[in-house]
Amino acid sequence: MTLPEEGTLRKIATFVAAFGIGVATYIAIADSGGGAPVCLAGGSGCETVANSTYSHLLGVNIAVFGIIGYALLLAASLMRGDEARMGGFVLALIGLGYSVFLTYLELFKIDAICQWCVASAVLMAVLFAVNATRMVGYVGRTA
Amino acid sequence: MSGKSSREARREARLQGEGEDAAGERRKRLLQLGSALVFLAIVAVAVLIVVNQNDSGGGDTSLEDTELVDGDLRGIPQSGLTLGNENAAVTLVEFGDLQCPVCKGFSEQIVPEVIDAKVRSGEAKLEFRNFTIISQESVPAGAAAVAAGQQGRGWNFIELFYRNQGPEVSGYVTDEFLTEIARGAGVPDIGRWNRDRKSQAALNQVSRTTAEAQKLGLTGTPSFAVIGPSSNGVEVLGTPGSAGQLEAAIETAG
Numbered sequence: 001m002t003l004p005e006e007g008t009l010r011k012i013a014t015f016v017a018a019f020g021i022g023v024a025t026y027i028a029i030a031d032s033g034g035g036a037p038v039c040l041a042g043g044s045g046c047e048t049v050a051n052s053t054y055s056h057l058l059g060v061n062i063a064v065f066g067i068i069g070y071a072l073l074l075a076a077s078l079m080r081g082d083e084a085r086m087g088g089f090v091l092a093l094i095g096l097g098y099s100v101f102l103t104y105l106e107l108f109k110i111d112a113i114c115q116w117c118v119a120s121a122v123l124m125a126v127l128f129a130v131n132a133t134r135m136v137g138y139v140g141r142t143a
Numbered sequence: 144m145s146g147k148s149s150r151e152a153r154r155e156a157r158l159q160g161e162g163e164d165a166a167g168e169r170r171k172r173l174l175q176l177g178s179a180l181v182f183l184a185i186v187a188v189a190v191l192i193v194v195n196q197n198d199s200g201g202g203d204t205s206l207e208d209t210e211l212v213d214g215d216l217r218g219i220p221q222s223g224l225t226l227g228n229e230n231a232a233v234t235l236v237e238f239g240d241l242q243c244p245v246c247k248g249f250s251e252q253i254v255p256e257v258i259d260a261k262v263r264s265g266e267a268k269l270e271f272r273n274f275t276i277i278s279q280e281s282v283p284a285g286a287a288a289v290a291a292g293q294q295g296r297g298w299n300f301i302e303l304f305y306r307n308q309g310p311e312v313s314g315y316v317t318d319e320f321l322t323e324i325a326r327g328a329g330v331p332d333i334g335r336w337n338r339d340r341k342s343q344a345a346l347n348q349v350s351r352t353t354a355e356a357q358k359l360g361l362t363g364t365p366s367f368a369v370i371g372p373s374s375n376g377v378e379v380l381g382t383p384g385s386a387g388q389l390e391a392a393i394e395t396a397g
Contacts, residue, residue, distance in 0.1 A: 048318060048337065054195060054319070057191070057194060057195050058194065082173055086173070086176070086177055086180060089177065089180070090180045090181075090183070090184050093180075093181060093184040093185075093188075094184045094187050094188055094191075097184065097185065097187075097188030098188055098191050098192075101188065101191075101192050101195075109319060109322075110318065110319065110322070111322055111333050111334065111337060112337065135177055136174070136177075139170060139173045139174060139177065140166060140167075140169045140170025140171075140172075140173045140174070141166070141170065
């Protein structure tokens with residue numbers, strides 16, 4: 001199987017990470033105003049999730065950690081070399097693992113689904129696939 | 144001349160081979176490092192999960208007295224927030240606030256006796272009406288009880304809430320807490336309950352009964368009232384100190 005060019009993988013990662021920053025920023029802004037993200041498909045899932053105690057980590061909205069994570073992934077996608085390849089892979093793995101946990105909370109603890117959180121989890125899964133391919137395929141090779 | 148160039152070619156090939164070996168070795172080491180980092184990433188996620196669970200109040204907290212409440216109420220019909228035979232001549236009304244610690248005491252020590260003596264037999268029915276006086280959080284709690292009542296588990300919700308009540312106005316009345324109570328109370332459709340508890344109808348019912356309590360001149364919870372063929376409309380009993388007093392009031396109103 002032929003691997004995609006590293007440049008292509010980096011471009012995809014850059015685009016997805018930038019999109020992720022947008023999604024996380026929207027959630028954080030909606031929460032900072034005392035409200036909740038608006039579920040575009042209707043329903044009160046976003047509000048229920050935003051009002052749940054799981055939406056904050058050490059008093060800070062999880063979306064803020066999301067912005068930081070996506071920003072670091074964006075930086076890794078813009079950089080060359082093995083440090084960027086490995087850093088992007090580890091960050092995406094942490095992001096994906098935590099996203100899976102948050103989705104579990106939505107489904108089984110909060111009993112509500114927030115589309116914005118699902119969107120973020122999907123973006124994180126794409127970033128993990130791209131960064132894992134980049135790491136396994138190109139680490140130790142000339143940038 | 145040809146011997147010299149041949150030696151150079153062999154040297155270059157050897158150097159190239161060594162370079163490739165070194166690159167291969169480096170790549171192998173980096174991939175091993177990557178495997179170690181996977182482990183670290185898993186640890187990092189585990190730490191985040193533990194912090195999040197602790198931060199949100201404990202995650203898998205187990206409710207107390209679920210089976211006790213279930214046993215106390217088993218076999219008694221429920222409709223909305225009314226416990227007992229709908230056609231019972233006498234209605235004992237409890238105006239309560241789910242966050243009220245005195246109501247919790249009544250729920251554990253006095254109300255079960257009344258249920259056993261008068262409600263289970265069909266002599267009287269017991270109706271809970273929200274009288275939200277502790278804090279704003281009592282409103283969503285009361286509406287959650289109303290929504291549970293719409294699925295025939297109102298009294299299970301109320302009793303289980305009291306048994307697992309937290310310190311007054313400590314912020315424990317969260318969506319997770321209410322959901323856990325609803326689950327423990329056996330509300331069959333949690334999704335529907337979630338919608339119903341936020342509906343205007345449920346919130347209106349809470350504010351309506353609170354206004355009614357105020358109109359009756361009640362100032363604290365729990366306050367009781369009795370309605371029966373021999374009572375003078377809604378007869379306010381206040382906060383009787385024993386089950387016997389409530390039972391006597393039911394007999395007088397009947």
